[in-house]
Amino acid sequence: MKILSLCLYQWRGNNITEPKLLASAFELSSFGFFKRKAVQEWCVFISDTLVKRTNESQRQSVKENNYLCHVHNRFDNLACVAVCDSEYTPRVAFALLNKVMDDFNEIYENKLGKLEEYPFEQIGQLLTKFQDPNQVDKLSKIQRTLDETTIVLQDTIEKVLERGEKLENLVDRSEVLSMQSKQFYKTAKKHNSCCIIC
Amino acid sequence: MEGERIYTKLQQIFNSGQKIKEFGVIFEHVSVNSEYYPLFFEEGNLGVHYQNILSLLQFSLCLFNQRSTLSEKEILILTKILLLVNPGFVTALNKRRTYLYNGSINPEKELDYLDILLARHPKIQELWIYRFDILEEYFKQNKNQINNINNKNPNNNNNNKKENNNVNSNSNSSSNNNNKEENNNNKNNKEINERLEKEFSICSKCADIYPRNYYAWTYRIKLWKHLSDPLSLLLEELNVTMKQFVKKHLSDYSALNYRQFLLKEIETQLKKKKKKKKKKNNKMKYWICISKNYYLFRICNQITLGLSRLGNTGNLFSNL
Numbered sequence: 275m276k277i278l279s280l281c282l283y284q285w286r287g288n289n290i291t292e293p294k295l296l297a298s299a300f301e302l303s304s305f306g307f308f309k310r311k312a313v314q315e316w317c318v319f320i321s322d323t324l325v326k327r328t329n330e331s332q333r334q335s336v337k338e339n340n341y342l343c344h345v346h347n348r349f350d351n352l353a354c355v356a357v358c359d360s361e362y363t364p365r366v367a368f369a370l371l372n373k374v375m376d377d378f379n380e381i382y383e384n385k386l387g388k389l390e391e392y393p394f395e396q397i398g399q400l401l402t403k404f405q406d407p408n409q410v411d412k413l414s415k416i417q418r419t420l421d422e423t424t425i426v427l428q429d430t431i432e433k434v435l436e437r438g439e440k441l442e443n444l445v446d447r448s449e450v451l452s453m454q455s456k457q458f459y460k461t462a463k464k465h466n467s468c469c470i471i472c
Numbered sequence: 473m474e475g476e477r478i479y480t481k482l483q484q485i486f487n488s489g490q491k492i493k494e495f496g497v498i499f500e501h502v503s504v505n506s507e508y509y510p511l512f513f514e515e516g517n518l519g520v521h522y523q524n525i526l527s528l529l530q531f532s533l534c535l536f537n538q539r540s541t542l543s544e545k546e547i548l549i550l551t552k553i554l555l556l557v558n559p560g561f562v563t564a565l566n567k568r569r570t571y572l573y574n575g576s577i578n579p580e581k582e583l584d585y586l587d588i589l590l591a592r593h594p595k596i597q598e599l600w601i602y603r604f605d606i607l608e609e610y611f612k613q614n615k616n617q618i619n620n621i622n623n624k625n626p627n628n629n630n631n632n633k634k635e636n637n638n639v640n641s642n643s644n645s646s647s648n649n650n651n652k653e654e655n656n657n658n659k660n661n662k663e664i665n666e667r668l669e670k671e672f673s674i675c676s677k678c679a680d681i682y683p684r685n686y687y688a689w690t691y692r693i694k695l696w697k698h699l700s701d702p703l704s705l706l707l708e709e710l711n712v713t714m715k716q717f718v719k720k721h722l723s724d725y726s727a728l729n730y731r732q733f734l735l736k737e738i739e740t741q742l743k744k745k746k747k748k749k750k751k752k753n754n755k756m757k758y759w760i761c762i763s764k765n766y767y768l769f770r771i772c773n774q775i776t777l778g779l780s781r782l783g784n785t786g787n788l789f790s791n792l
Contacts, residue, residue, distance in 0.1 A: 275720045275722060306494055306496055306592065307494050308496030308517070308519055309496070361721070361722045406720075452500075453500065454498070454499035457499045457522075
């Protein structure tokens with residue numbers, strides 16, 4: 275029951291073509307030293323793709339191997355993605371996404387697009403706080419009752435992509451992923467499972 | 473030959489005595505100027521480029537086939553490097569086992585070496601079996617050390633020291649000698665407990681990496697045989713460590729199976745002590761634990777079903 279990464283983006287409005295990463299936090303201590311960098315890049319890559327493929331004011335949960343990615347694209351040009359494992363309760367994950375965006379708005383209300391950098395340290399603290407969903411304040415959990423929009427659940431990340439788009443092409447074209455991650459993806463695909471040597 | 477070059481570099485690193493925390497495969501080339509080119513070695517993290525692994529493996533296998541011509545030291549290093557790349561290679565593992573029983577391998581260092589292998593491949597059965605053998609050897613050697621120190625005292629010729637500070641009352645030793653023995657036994661206990669703590673942490677780590685890891689959990693069960701007075705530790709394990717673990721890993725039924733083992737073990741320990749008051753309190757805890765865990769309840773149901781079919785009422789429930 276853990277959250278791997280938490281990424282906050284600015285998306286739509288003010289001449290933005292790509293989602294702009296405002297703040298991010300990662301919890302990758304369960305991975306070996308050599309895998310951490312690759313996993314971090316993958317989390318950012320998946321978050322990028324999901325933000326682009328989620329409509330405005332929509333929440334989605336996408337399954338990828340044994341991880342579940344929760345994305346919430348809000349009306350005020352903010353989008354937030356959390357990559358968790360399959361045991362983490364989705365309701366708490368969406369409560370976390372809401373909290374991150376609310377906290378960000380408290381500091382930077384109406385300043386989106388005007389500043390260059392948005393230092394937001396609370397994102398790291400929230401990630402560690404929410405690692406144990408039982409300890410999270412129960413009142414705030416109940417208060418953030420989900421509104422009428424339902425959560426869309428997707429089985430694989432391929433279903434989020436547009437028609438004719440393939441994950442391999444996205445991987446190749448991506449600037450976020452280093453050579454290492456791309457190579458890892460290709461070799462993993464070849465063996466049809468996680469690379470045997472790795 | 474690339475394989476040979478990497479082999480000699482690895483040999484260098486192992487012989488230098490530096491501590492290796494992790495081994496991994498890297499996808500980026502290391503700069504030519506770095507100290508351990510073509511290997512990556514920083515802060516205990518050792519990495520080999522994925523294109524070099526095959527040549528390294530071929531070279532080491534070739535050497536291994538000629539092992540009858542090699543000296544003991546060379547074979548030790550060879551098997552170490554071979555097992556890094558292919559930890560499932562049982563012949564090399566058995567070779568190391570013979571050297572372990574020979575006395576050429578230090579059990580503690582071997583346990584640290586196995587940590588590296590298990591962090592990458594937590595579900596290889598042969599590694600866990602080997603780990604258990606090393607642990608037994610480690611405890612044997614510890615006992616022998618203590619016996620040797622105690623036997624040096626002239627008044628204690630016929631004593632067989634156990635781990636539990638049971639000093640023979642017939643001995644005419646002076647109080648100084650008694651204190652020395654107690655200190656030695658205390659040190660022994662501390663060392664044993666420290667080592668067992670490390671083993672428990674390795675088991676949890678491997679269970680974290682690969683959920684429902686049967687081998688890690690059965691190894692954890694076997695560890696309890698080495699403790700002399702386990703009741704308080706058992707209770708702590710049940711109420712603190714396992715509670716946290718089970719909450720974090722909801723669908724890990726192997727962890728719940730382990731909890732069941734702890735409950736049974738507590739019962740047997742209590743029977744040994746024959747204290748009825750404590751028994752009642754633990755009965756309450758027993759039922760509270762069951763009512764909190766749905767999976768455990770199901771497992772218990774299945775056990776009682778199975779036992780009733782066999783015709784036994786089952787010790788578990790008849791006493792309650």
